[in-house]
Amino acid sequence: MMSTFVQSGLLGALLLMASAENTPAQSDIDCLMDPSEIVELGSPVSGLLETVLVARGDAVEAGQIVARLNSTVERSTVELLELRANSTSVIEAQQEQVAMIERRHNRIGELRKKGVASEEALDRIEAERIAAQSLLVQAELNRDIAVKELVRARAALGLREIRSPISGIVAERVLTGGEFVGQDDHVLRIVRLDPLSVEAFVPVEMFAKVHPGDRATIFPAPPLDGEFDAEVQVVDRVFDAASGTFVVRLELPNPDGALPAGHRCTARFANGS
Numbered sequence: 001m002m003s004t005f006v007q008s009g010l011l012g013a014l015l016l017m018a019s020a021e022n023t024p025a026q027s028d029i030d031c032l033m034d035p036s037e038i039v040e041l042g043s044p045v046s047g048l049l050e051t052v053l054v055a056r057g058d059a060v061e062a063g064q065i066v067a068r069l070n071s072t073v074e075r076s077t078v079e080l081l082e083l084r085a086n087s088t089s090v091i092e093a094q095q096e097q098v099a100m101i102e103r104r105h106n107r108i109g110e111l112r113k114k115g116v117a118s119e120e121a122l123d124r125i126e127a128e129r130i131a132a133q134s135l136l137v138q139a140e141l142n143r144d145i146a147v148k149e150l151v152r153a154r155a156a157l158g159l160r161e162i163r164s165p166i167s168g169i170v171a172e173r174v175l176t177g178g179e180f181v182g183q184d185d186h187v188l189r190i191v192r193l194d195p196l197s198v199e200a201f202v203p204v205e206m207f208a209k210v211h212p213g214d215r216a217t218i219f220p221a222p223p224l225d226g227e228f229d230a231e232v233q234v235v236d237r238v239f240d241a242a243s244g245t246f247v248v249r250l251e252l253p254n255p256d257g258a259l260p261a262g263h264r265c266t267a268r269f270a271n272g273s
Contacts, residue, residue, distance in 0.1 A: 028266045031200035031218065033252065035191035035261045037166055042186040043069060045159045051177040052187060060164045060190060067187050071160035077153045084146040091143060094136040101129045168192040169257075193257055198230055198250040200267040204239050210248055211235065215270040218252055220263055228252055228259070230267070 047069040054066045105125045111117035172189035175181055198218055202210060214232040230250040239246045250267070252259070 028219075028268055029200045029202050029248075031198050031250075031265045031267045033196045033198050033218070033220065033259060033261055033263050033265050035168070035193055036195050036197040036251070037168070037192035038171075039164075039166055039168075039190045039192075040186035041066070041162060041164065041188045041190055042183065043067075043159075043162055043181045044183070045069070046182045047160065047180070049175055049177050049179050049181055049187070052173060052175065054170050054173070054188065056170050056173050058170045060168060060170060062164060062167045064164050065161050066164050066170075066190075067162040069160040069162070069181070071157055074153065074157040074160055078150065078157055081146060081150040081153050085143065085150045088143070090139045091136070094132065094139045098129070098132045098136050101125065101132045105129050162187060164188075164190055166190060166192045167194075191261060193259075193261055194254045196252040196254045196259060196261060198252050198265065198267065200248045200250060201240075201243065201245040202248050204244050204246055206269075207235075207239075207246060210269060216250055217268045217270070218250070219266045219268070220259060221265055224259070224263065 050068045050070045052067045054060055060066055105128075108117045108122050108125050112119065112122045168190045170188055171191045173187070174189070175185065175187045181187055200216070210232060212232050212235060216230050216232065218228045218230050220226065220228075230252040232248055233251050234249040236247040236249070248267075
């Protein structure tokens with residue numbers, strides 16, 4: 001008959017085995033998949049929103065126009081300055097005037113050498129030539145100023161168009177056409193989902209074992225499945241005393257957008273720590 005001591009030992013071993021089976025692997029670390037960027041997109045200038053071109057859930061590309069402010073005055077200014085900047089009639093007329101006076105100056109100069117024209121006549125045509133050249137320079141300067149004013153007006157018009165700085169998904173539309181937007185307001189909230197930013201809450205015992213550049217496998221929580229490769233970007237050097245953990249941030253490529261942000265996951269580091 002088996003002794004009480006042997007029975008107790010077997011029972012303890014079985015309990016330890018059952019406990020080990022029910023305990024998660026030490027290398028499986030709780031984590032959270034977040035957007036890599038969150039942009040609260042506002043306007044560089046205040047004004048009345050004419051239209052918002054996207055809605056919640058829409059995909060946007062970097063540089064895409066997502067909203068416009070009313071720009072009636074700015075468009076009219078651009079059209080006016082385009083007329084001034086593209087017009088060369090004043091310059092061409094003054095060039096003809098200079099050319100005509102140059103010919104007269106040359107003729108009188110030749111006559112003066114022959115003693116037919118007076119010195120006074122030569123001085124008068126010289127003064128006319130200087131004045132005509134000055135007017136030509138002024139006309140060219142006015143056109144250059146008009147071109148630069150057009151560039152500034154187009155820049156001001158461009159400020160009335162709101163463009164997305166990142167490629168991502170519209171997570172929230174705060175304002176719509178007809179509403180006033182100030183410089184402290186935001187019209188849209190856009191999130192970047194490729195790549196995802198994964199925050200893993202790693203026990204402090206592993207602090208010396210995780211380094212930037214290390215690889216980890218990410219397992220999304222149900223109902224999602226699959227395993228995905230991520231790279232350590234940042235190892236936080238501030239511990240959370242209450243939980244005994246520190247944060248490790250990883251970059252998880254998500255080119256097809258299959259993984260959502262804001263979902264729980266577990267991370268398993270490649271070094272087996």
